[in-house]
Amino acid sequence: MKAKSVLITFFVIISTFLSTHLYSQIVINEFLAGNETINTDEDGEYEDWIELYNAGDDAVDLAGFTLTDDPTEHDQWTLPAVTLGSHEFLLVWASKKDRTTGELHTNF
Numbered sequence: 001m002k003a004k005s006v007l008i009t010f011f012v013i014i015s016t017f018l019s020t021h022l023y024s025q026i027v028i029n030e031f032l033a034g035n036e037t038i039n040t041d042e043d044g045e046y047e048d049w050i051e052l053y054n055a056g057d058d059a060v061d062l063a064g065f066t067l068t069d070d071p072t073e074h075d076q077w078t079l080p081a082v083t084l085g086s087h088e089f090l091l092v093w094a095s096k097k098d099r100t101t102g103e104l105h106t107n108f
Contacts (some may be wrong), residue, residue, distance in 0.1 A: 009014075025056025026065065029089065043102050047095035054084040067092065069108045077106040 030051040032038055041047050050067060054060055068076035072095050080100040084090050090104070097105035 025054055025058070026060055026062070027053050027055055028083065029053035031094075032101075033094075040093065041097075041105070043092050045095070045107075047093045047097075050092045050094055052084065052090045052092065054086055054088050057086050059085045062090070067094075067106055069094065076108055079104070094103050 028050060031049065031070055035046045035048050037046065039046075039049075052062075053104070060088050061081060062079040063081035065079045066075045066077060068091040070076055077098070079084045079092070082090070082104070093103060093105040094108060096107060098107040
């Protein structure tokens with residue numbers, strides 16, 4: 001979904017299954033709202049995206065982590081079982097396409 005504003009207040013990542021140590025090593029490294037000219041998804045469309053980064057020394061299974069663009073709905077979209085290795089990045093498209101295989105797309 002295209003953002004109405006370039007400024008997004010925040011995204012929330014929640015995990016009820018991981019320890020505090022592993023949870024704290026996954027961060028939103030970068031995001032792009034209102035994407036009209038940067039990279040395209042596998043459909044060739046310019047969609048908003050969120051880049052996750054594992055800042056820790058341990059790989060983390062992201063199954064059960066959630067992303068949201070609504071502070072009142074913390075479990076809006078749940079990531080599938082995908083492992084993010086130490087110091088690796090993961091791009092998640094905020095496109096409303098709701099895909100959990102191949103390139104990941106949220107439902108918002």
